[in-house]
Amino acid sequence: MTEISVPTPEILAEPHVTCWDEAADVVIVGYGGAGASAAIEARRMGVDVLIVERASGGGGATGIAGGHVYLGGGTPVQIACGFEDTAEEMYKYLEALTPDPHPAKLRLYCEESVVHFHWLEAAGVPFERSYYPGKAAMQPGSECLIWSGNEKVWPFRDKAKPAPRGHKVALASGDAGSLLMQRLIATATGIGVRTLCDGQVVALIAEDDGTIIGVRVRRFDEMLNIRARAGVVLAAGGYIMNDKMFENELAWMPRDLIKHGTPYDDGSGIMLGVSAGGQAMRLDRAFLTSPFYPPENMIKGILVNAQGKRFVAEDCYHGRTAGFTVEQPGGIAYLILDSETFGYPPYEFFEQRLVDGWETVAEMEAGLGLPAGSLVATMERYNSDMRMGEDREFHKYGDWLKPLDAPPYAAFDLSLNRAKYAGFSLGGLKTSENAEVLDAADAPIPGLYAAGACAWNIAQDARGYSSGTCIGEATFFGRRAGRFAAGSVNVS
Ligand SMILES: Cc1cc2nc3c(=O)[nH]c(=O)nc-3n(C[C@H](O)[C@H](O)[C@H](O)COP(=O)(O)OP(=O)(O)OC[C@H]3O[C@@H](n4cnc5c(N)ncnc54)[C@H](O)[C@@H]3O)c2cc1C
Missing domain, CATH: 3.50.50.60 (FAD/NAD(P)-binding domain)
Structure with a gap:
């Protein structure tokens, strides 16, 4: 109560x-x-x-x-x-x-x-x-x-x-x-x-x-x-x-x-x-969302927090990814894509800003201000899993498994108070x-x-x-x- x-x-x-x-x-x-x-x-x-x-x-x-x-x-x-x-x-x-x-x-x-x-x-x-x-x-x-x-x-x-x-x-x-x-x-x-x-x-x-x-x-x-x-x-x-x-x-x-x-x-x-x-x-419970798909190729990207770490399976329903985003330090979340998964999120009013594009993961890590080596390590592990055909960390469904290894790379900012969220x-x-x-x-x-x-x-x-x-x-x-x-x- x-x-x-x-x-x-x-x-x-x-x-x-x-x-x-x-x-x-x-x-x-x-x-x-x-x-x-x-x-x-x-x-x-x-x-x-x-x-x-x-x-x-x-x-x-x-x-x-x-x-x-x-x-x-x-x-x-x-x-x-x-x-x-x-x-x-x-x-x-x-x-x-x-x-x-x-x-x-x-x-x-x-x-x-x-x-x-x-x-x-x-x-x-x-x-x-x-x-x-x-x-x-x-x-x-x-x-x-x-x-x-x-x-x-x-x-x-x-x-x-x-x-x-x-x-x-x-x-x-x-x-x-x-x-x-x-x-x-x-x-x-x-x-x-x-x-x-x-x-x-x-x-x-x-x-x-x-x-x-x-x-x-x-x-x-x-x-x-x-x-x-x-x-x-x-x-x-x-x-x-x-x-x-x-x-x-x-x-x-x-x-x-x-x-x-x-x-x-x-x-x-x-x-x-x-x-x-x-x-x-x-009364503290609410629905929250900021959908980043379709295009559904975006689900093949990864969501990382301010520590450069994944925190949720990206194929979750969009309310669930938002629910996990709230719990991340500072509410910070980036959607990381490569050139084969790149697209624009569907709803302009959610203001999910394209931060930039980079030739290497290391440059992207620096560009996003993530701790040195963090995103590089996350991507290495993720890509190695993808090549084996299994997401060992978050068990993303088979439809969405692909190594993110086709530069250039890009990131969308899905952070709370930067992107817009809707809820009731x-x-x-x-x-x-x-x-x-x-x-x-x-x-x-x-x-x-x-x-x-x-x-x-x-x-x-x-x-x-x-x-x-x-x-x-x-x-x-x-x-x-x-x-x-x-x-x-x-x-x-
Ligand atoms: C944009 C949007 C999209 C959504 N999409 C979905 C969806 O696709 N599927 C889904 O399951 N849910 C969706 N939801 C949530 C869902 O619509 C609501 O949770 C649900 O419709 C609530 O129904 P209700 O009858 O309880 O309230 P309402 O439909 O809001 O009806 C409540 C009524 O009570 C009246 N009222 C309020 N106070 C008083 C009062 N004191 N005296 C007399 N009348 C009063 C209001 O004017 C209103 O007409 C969406 C919500 C929004 C806003």
């Missing part, structure tokens, strides 16, 4: 709430991926659902996201593209990469992944039966399946049979999450989910025994009390845009971070949960596998549920991140939150 460094709102006791302006069985705070999924599931159980959204319409960070959803265990796309996968292999993979795995949640997420795929499609979210074989942060077109994590990276390839599980929503753009949200919103609207936009939930309302029975909403210059007869679902996103939390909880992140999110990613869902006695988990928060409220918010004794707070970026589930840090786990868990546990909220209390 993490102490939250910002003030949390006062919880309002029911006796002081003298009138209700509105009521629904399930009230959902936030209309992103988690909120929409919760709403659809709850509404399909026959209850009255109201989403309160602070913006003028639904979407949230999900609506600007890349649109990868991490799914496996033999989805129709995996089968159509010729990949074998099982829930067990998916579980073993995610368990190996998650710092603080919750076995029951992970089991559910993996065992019900195929069902979740069908649920998304039935809700109108399209996925092509196609595969993108390249190594890239995001497929350029509408192709669906991609290796979006560390499945083929050592030691994970030995722990679980690798399979690609990144399923991109079928839109040929970098924000395919927009189509996912359009479709979920259309489905929710079509089945009668009600929405109150421009309404910011500022407090929870509780009975004397702590049961959550409503929310207080600021809407322009009005304050509204909204009764939730069966439960409140917090689906209000992350906290990367909260300056105080960025300063206090995420002090390890580069200060010039490209913050991925919407202006309303200010942690208010987490604060509301904490105000009711919920536990905030690992990953800590959140402690919840059960049924998305109930848990108090300090790990007991469910009656009437309170949470999912998505304001909860602590599958995506837990940059090193273990696989693209698609955020939208995957937001929609998956959002559905569970909606279902358990709708079913938890007798609906009048």
Whole structure:
């Protein structure tokens, strides 16, 4: 549990709430991926659902996201593209990469992944039966399946049979999450989910025994009390845009971070949960990245730190290489290439500067200001390994093995605070596998549920991140939150 460094709102006791302006069985705070999924599931159980959204319409960070959803265990796309996968292999993979795995949640997420795929499609979210074989942060077109994590990276390839599980929503753009949200919103609207936009939930309302029975909403210059007869679902996103939390909880992140999110990613869902006695988990955790590929030839280069030493397998998912870069002295990292692997990193806005080109490794070592002999020794060892066809130090996958011995050489600067990094928060409220918010004794707070970026589930840090786990868990546990909220209390 993490102490939250910002003030949390006062919880309002029911006796002081003298009138209700509105009521629904399930009230959902936030209309992103988690909120929409919760709403659809709850509404399909026959209850009255109201989403309160602070913006003028639904979407949230999900609506600007890349649109990868991490799914496996033999989805129709995996089968159509010729990949074998099982829930067990998916579980073993995610368990190996998650710092603080919750076995029951992970089991559910993996065992019900195929069902979740069908649920998304039935809700109108399209996925092509196609595969993108390249190594890239995001497929350029509408192709669906991609290796979006560390499945083929050592030691994970030995722990679980690798399979690609990144399923991109079928839109040929970098924000395919927009189509996912359009479709979920259309489905929710079509089945009668009600929405109150421009309404910011500022407090929870509780009975004397702590049961959550409503929310207080600021809407322009009005304050509204909204009764939730069966439960409140917090689906209000992350906290990367909260300056105080960025300063206090995420002090390890580069200060010039490209913050991925919407202006309303200010942690208010987490604060509301904490105000009711919920536990905030690992608010110091975040996703971080500065992808240096494609072109994928760059993966055949090596990453070295200020001591001229390698520190990570270069074929890792780009969030994992960033996670290791943070731990290097001074956050310094260079990507070293030779003339046969040279290319330019794909995204100019990450400002990964080409330092220079050199005829010899010794000149490059001096040019980068690395300790005498350090880079020369690293390259000698690496090239000798490559000639034997094996990376004995970091076990880079066979696809990426090549001696770096074709001058001239070049280096790109991937150091923190020199190159740009992007990221978003990953800590959140402690919840059960049924998305109930848990108090300090790990007991469910009656009437309170949470999912998505304001909860602590599958995506837990940059090193273990696989693209698609955020939208995957937001929609998956959002559905569970909606279902358990709708079913938890007798609906009048
Ligand atoms: C650029 C970008 C690319 C990404 N790409 C991917 C990807 O490809 N795959 C992946 O898995 N993840 C990706 N992510 C992360 C992922 O999008 C988020 O973690 C996930 O979508 C969060 O979903 P959510 O429903 O919890 O939050 P959101 O979608 O952000 O929804 C939260 C909603 O709550 C509203 N809200 C906030 N506070 C209140 C309040 N007090 N009262 C009422 N409403 C409130 C917000 O306005 C917002 O609409 C990406 C993120 C970004 C920003």
